[in-house]
Amino acid sequence: MNIAKILLVDDEVNFLSIMEKRLSARDMGVVTADSGKAALDVLEKDPEIDVVVLDVKMPGMDGLDVLRAIRSGHPLVEVIMLTGHGTIETAIDGMKNGAFDYLLKPCEIETLMDLVRQAKDKKDIHEEKIIQAQMKDITGRMGV
Template structure:
């Protein structure tokens, strides 16, 4: 199954190159350069996994995560952080993000997480359908 991935990062060069590399690894990728754009995308397009930078101007990573989880709780979110401290990432985990990765990224670790996110999402969907 080809995962539908949304990459959200205000560093356009980073977001677009990462999107290209994920596309080479069989992902269907959309890019958003800020939290507001990300919200528009998740409302218009079917997304399985969001790769979300935590430090963004305007609607920051944590606010975007909250907004995504409020309207589409089934979407899995993997956070990206450039900070050496993990306080914000821990806050994100408490708000329902699946995991986080540090920048600079290891692409294979990210792909592994995307695949895990897909499995988790399908399992959750099956569970929801099975519930009376």
């Protein structure tokens, strides 16, 4: 059973391939996208995505643009920003726009795994709260 379903987004195809293999070997369900637009398309088609690991520097839509779109259209999906071109300002922007956390490339796979688990736990807690609120609403309307 997969620990989490991850969408890896990076314009570096070799990096995507290596990370997909490394994360899959650790019982993660992994889907990849090589651009921001492709990532948003995957999210529209796959409601099972728990966590997006998102490169900041990409041509076209950069990571911050993609992050804003994810927060708008898929608010429960957690996003971990990943970049080889990290700056404090970019990290702050990512966190202000709702990123779960931020890592610099290359990162230790175990560090990434820990963050993915934490992000998945946060998503699960939010989903459970929503279900509880919906149940309370339904039972309230039924007079139970």
